[in-house]
Amino acid sequence: MATESPNVDLAVIGAGVGGCALAAALRRRGWRGSMALLEIGRGPGGRTATRRSRSDRQLALNHGAPLFNITASPEPQLLEPLRRGGWISRFQGAIGSLDEHGQLGAAIANDPLCSGTLWQGSPQMEHVCRGLLNLAQEAAPTPLISGTLVRHLEATSNGWTLRGQQGETLLHCSWLVVSGTLLAHPRCQTVFGWDDVPLQVAAEQSGDPQLQQAWAALAAMPSQASSNLLLSLPANQAGAWRQQPWRLLQFNGAAQERWGIRRVSLQAMAAERWGVVVESSAAFAADHQSVYGSRSSAAQLLGATPKAQAEADVMDALDRALQQALGLSTAGADRQLMRWGAAFPHGPGLAPELSLCPTSRIGFCGDAIAGLGFGRVEGALRSAETLADHLGPFLGAT
Ligand SMILES: Cc1cc2nc3c(=O)[nH]c(=O)nc-3n(C[C@H](O)[C@H](O)[C@H](O)COP(=O)(O)OP(=O)(O)OC[C@H]3O[C@@H](n4cnc5c(N)ncnc54)[C@H](O)[C@@H]3O)c2cc1C
Structure with missing residues (x-):
């Protein structure tokens, strides 16, 4: 029997620091609506992931960022609960x-990667994202759908339908947040052999000039x-x-x-x-x-x-x-x-005023958003907190 595709208030593409921090920040602002994260990888982390192996249980290598730094105060609000929960600690090496x-x-x-205060996931870098997801999940169910590549973004009359590699429906959502630049950047065509750039298709179909500007800026970003x-x-x-x-x-x-x-x-x-x-x-x-x-x-x-x-x-x-x-x-x-x-990514990054396109019900977070910490974990955390401030009222967060 065919099962119906899930329907959520908010879908977040990507479970790196940006996506996980957005989930945690929205929950900490009291929002309890339905939300799911979709991620290509086997677990959360993105560029702060830890390489594991099914055949070698002891293997744990931080193969992206080995640490992160916070360069200005006030520090991101999520830092303190992460530290208190033992998910991060000061980098000691x-x-x-x-x-x-x-x-x-x-x-x-x-x-620029070692100024300010230095932190690491505890014990591994993957625990930064695991901790963020845990903060979200403590407040309300926030499932992570891992091992799932989102291939197509289709605007509907009341939100978005996300489709996988074979065109199959993954889920429907009222609001969508995209973290990472893969779906916007022409490199997805070289990496995956795709014949289009999913966000470009969505932006052109939407007729929303703000979304078109956001896509163009992400597509032009070198890295x-x-x-x-x-x-x-x-x-x-x-x-x-x-x-x-x-x-x-x-x-x-x-x-x-x-x-x-x-x-x-x-x-x-x-x-x-x-x-x-x-x-x-x-x-x-x-x-x-x-x-x-x-x-x-x-x-x-x-x-x-x-x-x-x-x-x-x-x-x-x-x-x-x-x-x-x-x-x-x-x-x-x-x-x-x-x-x-x-x-x-190379600066200056996506202008913050383009990171939420309310007409199209789509937002962007992650280290590609211009601002303090651009191109680093700090920027991914800060961009998610800012987006949560702006998106929360649309979702009905108090
Ligand atoms: C080798 C290396 C060293 C680094 N060193 C440092 C450092 O010392 N200090 C520092 O602060 N930063 C460092 N960084 C940068 C830091 O890792 C990033 O700034 C930060 O992790 C970005 O988080 P993000 O959530 O914005 O993006 P990402 O971590 O890239 O998260 C995006 C996620 O979205 C997923 N995704 C994308 N498209 C799709 C799709 N279509 N369907 C499903 N999932 C999708 C990706 O798999 C990924 O998990 C380093 C990065 C690398 C690679």
């Missing part, structure tokens, strides 16, 4: 830098990619890495040019295993843009054909550069590649 001669030095002053090498070292091979005086290592500009690496983080795992996450330079990622990690959720969901040799070549290049730069061996490490096609 030492930060160092590496120059083009392989010399270790102090942290680079004024690095920096990052090809990340994830290494998992067994306990007996991790000794020299564990003894490093840093947990996060920033490469200066010349070192990035020499080795193609921007940053390295060292992450403790269960049973004395260690993870090393190597974030490539922007130039390295641009040179290898068609090579993605075949173990990523998006690649697996789409059944993309892995390019095994190209993937191995990219991993070899980063691995070699890492060993040369640090003089440390990675022998015995299990390796994976994670490519972030849009790791960091």
Whole structure:
């Protein structure tokens, strides 16, 4: 028997920091309407997700942001409940830098990712989003529909219908919030082989000039990619890495040019295993843009054909550069590649006045919204809180 597609007051596409923070912020403003989040990945997190493995239960690698920073007060309102609930804690690891001669030095002053107060998910980065969802769910049911790619956005007389890859109805909603830029940006056509850009189609059909402007701004937003090498070292091979005086290592500009690496983080795992996450330079990622990690959720969901040799070549290049730069061996490490096609958006971002289009009943949040923290976790948190302030009254929040 066919089951009817769910109908919710609000659907949120994306369960990264922006989407999860919006859910938490609306619930904390007293809104108890029906809401669901849809997410491609197996769980929440987006670019703050933690890589897990069904076959290796101890594996837990923060393969996107390894930490986040808050640079101004007042801090985002959601920070305190996250801290109180034990979902985040201060980042404790030492930060160092590496120059083009392989010399270790102090942290680079004024690095935009390391100024202000530094935080991490506790114990893993995925717990930032898990904590936000928990804050929402404590107040009212807020289901996360994971492993689900939204392919089509269809405006209806009283809201939106969201459709999946095969055109199947995923759900109907009265209001829609899109986090992340994937559905608006032409890169979705290259990544997924789609013949249209879903938000462009929706904006053109709507005839709403505000939505058309919002789509055009998101579509034109450039971003920096990052090809990340994830290494998992067994306990007996991790000794020299564990003894490093840093947990996060920033490469200066010349070192990035020499080795193609921007940053390295060292992450403790269960049973004395260690993870090393190597974030490539922007130039390295641009040179290898068609090579993605075949173990990523998006690649697996789409059944993309892995390019095994190209993937191995990219991993070899980063691995070699890492060993040369640090003089440390990675022998015995299990390796994976994670490519972030849009790791960091470039400013100025979507103007806040375009982040809610009431005529079309659609809003936008996430780190692509212009303002304090743009391009970082801080911006994703702040944009969600601002959107909750503006959207709440339309939804009937007090
Ligand atoms: C390697 C790396 C290092 C970083 N380092 C730092 C750092 O040190 N400090 C810092 O503050 N920030 C850092 N960042 C940036 C930070 O991770 C982001 O600013 C933040 O996580 C953005 O959150 P968001 O919710 O806006 O977007 P995202 O996390 O991208 O969330 C969007 C979500 O929407 C989902 N989605 C998109 N389209 C669809 C669809 N059609 N259907 C279903 N789901 C969909 C995506 O899967 C994703 O989970 C880093 C990012 C990367 C990649």
